[in-house]
Amino acid sequence: DAGVIQSPRHEVTEMGQEVTLRCKPISGHNSLFWYRQTMMRGLELLIYFNNNVPIDDSGMPEDRFSAKMPNASFSTLKIQPSEPRDSAVYFCASQAATNEKLFFGSGTQLSVL
Amino acid sequence: GESVGLHLPTLSVQEGDNSIINCAYSNSASDYFIWYKQESGKGPQFIIDIRSNMDKRQGQRVTVLLNKTVKHLSLQIAATQPGDSAVYFCAEKRGSARQLTFGSGTQLTVLP
Numbered sequence: 001d002a003g004v005i006q007s008p009r010h011e012v013t014e015m016g017q018e019v020t021l022r023c024k025p026i027s028g029h030n031s032l033f034w035y036r037q038t039m040m041r042g043l044e045l046l047i048y049f050n051n052n053v054p055i056d057d058s059g060m061p062e063d064r065f066s067a068k069m070p071n072a073s074f075s076t077l078k079i080q081p082s083e084p085r086d087s088a089v090y091f092c093a094s095q096a097a098t099n100e101k102l103f104f105g106s107g108t109q110l111s112v113l
Numbered sequence: 114g115e116s117v118g119l120h121l122p123t124l125s126v127q128e129g130d131n132s133i134i135n136c137a138y139s140n141s142a143s144d145y146f147i148w149y150k151q152e153s154g155k156g157p158q159f160i161i162d163i164r165s166n167m168d169k170r171q172g173q174r175v176t177v178l179l180n181k182t183v184k185h186l187s188l189q190i191a192a193t194q195p196g197d198s199a200v201y202f203c204a205e206k207r208g209s210a211r212q213l214t215f216g217s218g219t220q221l222t223v224l225p
Contacts, residue, residue: 004156031211033212035215042215042216042217042218043157043202045213045214046210048211049210055171055211056212058211088141090156091156093156095211098204100145100162100211100213101147101148102157102159102213103159103161104149104156104157104158105139105156106154106155106156107155107156
């Protein structure tokens, strides 16, 4: 099993540009989570999906952030327009229906200049 | 003004010694707890978990202890090795929710 796959690993962009982060969960897992990690705030949950449906998006910072899960094997997190304060590592994690363990991807290091 | 980041607790241990990493949680309704290890540049990796109906669980070189009375969780690592150097996070799950809420982490450094 390849685990949770995120792309890109690193993204450097300029303020105002659109950024799209991608995630492929572990096959068979039915829940998918987007977390953001910063030195200031640690690991914060942004949004999670269950069976491709967004369940809790209360952690999404503002309307500039949006997430989709069009099918069980793919999710995107989009930031438009990006701002320097969005610079962070963004992690995707997936979870099986029968287990509470989250399996994390390697993350996307985002730098907004 | 000056930005202030999270002040990660740090723990330094000699190679071969035992390590104990502590975590306090606030919600008495939490029923599942889990420890993750995060090495530099990588995502958090599962170490061990425990449900609230238990007070101890052992894995390979690791033991998790849960004290519900004082809402305290600890991770014990036996015979600490250089490869154990990382940030360790505890996380909790509350009730029927699927998501985990993470603590701020502890930086473990293993000295040669």
